[in-house]
Amino acid sequence: MSRLDVDRVRKDFPVLEREVHGKPLAYLDNAATSQKPRAVIDALIHYYSSYNANIHRGVHSLSEEATVAYEAARDKVRDFIRAPSSEEIVFTRGTTEAINLVAQSYLRPRIREGDEILISQMEHHSNIVPWQLVREQTGAVLKVAPINERGEIELEQFSKLLGPRTRFVALAHVSNALGTINMVQEMVRLARMRGVPVLLDGAQAVPHLPVDVQELGCDFYAFSGHKMYAPTGIGALYGRRELLEEMEPYQGGGEMILSVTFEKTTYNRVPYKFEAGTPNIAGAIGLGTAIDYLLGLDLQAVRAHEDELLEYATKEVSKIPSVRLIGTAASKTGVLSFLLGEIHAHDVGTVLDQEGIAVRTGHHCAQPVMDRFGVTATARASFAVYNTTEEVDRLVEGLHRTLEIFS
Ligand code: C6P
Secondary structure (H helix, E strand, O other): OOOOOHHHHHHOOHHHHOEEOOEEOEEOEOOOOOOOOHHHHHHHHHHHHHHOOOOOOOOOHHHHHHHHHHHHHHHHHHHHOOOOOHHHEEEEOOHHHHHHHHHHHHHHHHOOOOOEEEEEOOOOHHHOHHHHHHHHHHOOEEEEEOEOOOOOEOHHHHHHHOOOOEEEEEEEOEOOOOOEEOOHHHHHHHHHHOOOOEEEEOOOOOOOOOOOHHHHOOOEEEEEOHHHOOOOOOEEEEEOHHHHHHOOOOOOOOOOEEEEOOOOEEEOOOOHHHOOOOOOHHHHHHHHHHHHHHHHOOHHHHHHHHHHHHHHHHHHHHOOOOEEEEOOOOOEOOEEEEEEOOEOHHHHHHHHHHOOEEOEEEOOOOHHHHHHOOOOOEEEEEOOOOOOHHHHHHHHHHHHHHHHHHO
């Protein structure tokens, strides 16, 4: 395996050249959204300046070209997550929409009062609220697998919560607030042994880990493009064909139909029956380009680089005596969440911003995680392929500076 040439990678990301408050930008907020490489930006410009047209509708050349590019992006997503077929890839606005689609189209009609949906304590709000909506609509019960002090779900605890009335399991592949990589393959196996379908929220996994939905054995896999170098407003849902086939759409409109009369509408085949209205054509094309970009780097070297960064950051930030890390799982990627003494995370973030360092502060849309650790907010540094150990050093200096200001 060759070492990643980070300097070369950094040149692919135009925004990294800018300054913030007169300091070079150190962008450590990648779990919120990553920056975009020139190739992705160019793909958007090329689409809008050369072949912008609606898809699947026109016989004219531009529409043909746009349709081919959009469908080629679907094929790239299929290969990227090793789905068996492109028909099992539904383009969505992102992870949130993908999970809502499964909640409303798959689970809502199939769950009864008293049946159980099992999630975990480390879920992002996007993997909690859609199930609460189903709970309100049906009288189902939401069960929550607890996390331990390190921020891990223990398999035994999880397994105990799988009962005779469990109808669905929804879990983060990687936690956005803690960085924990869950033992999802084993958890999927435990659920499916009991005939319970599983959705994995892959929002924080796809930028960092190789994903093979067939190896994972999950029924649904949801992710967003914008955390993996693609534009915002595009993501995808993988769904096992048998399940997608039997699901009713939850949004109606153009594109998702074969024929419409006032008496009866016949739906299009999968995946189109779930893509009502004009989709985010440019976004899908941009996502395809982001996948090409990632695959063009040595993915093993990317993983090794990001692991090294997280390890280095964990070691260096922990040297500050008043730091408390939130999330110390044995298996982690991408995210370092912490508290700096009694200083509010927003103050930490504000001082770091003055130093040109972007981190996220707050509850990270995972309030139950904050509750679990008895805090209201953390500061979170999150890493991408273009980050460097020098940026980690600047983060540590920034934290010392924060301590000075607030001492
Ligand atoms: N987390 C973060 O700063 P959308 O917004 O649909 O692209 O992704 C939602 C989502 C779902 N699951 C997980 C695990 C996530 O991390 C996110 C997005 C961002 O942590 C923005 S809140």
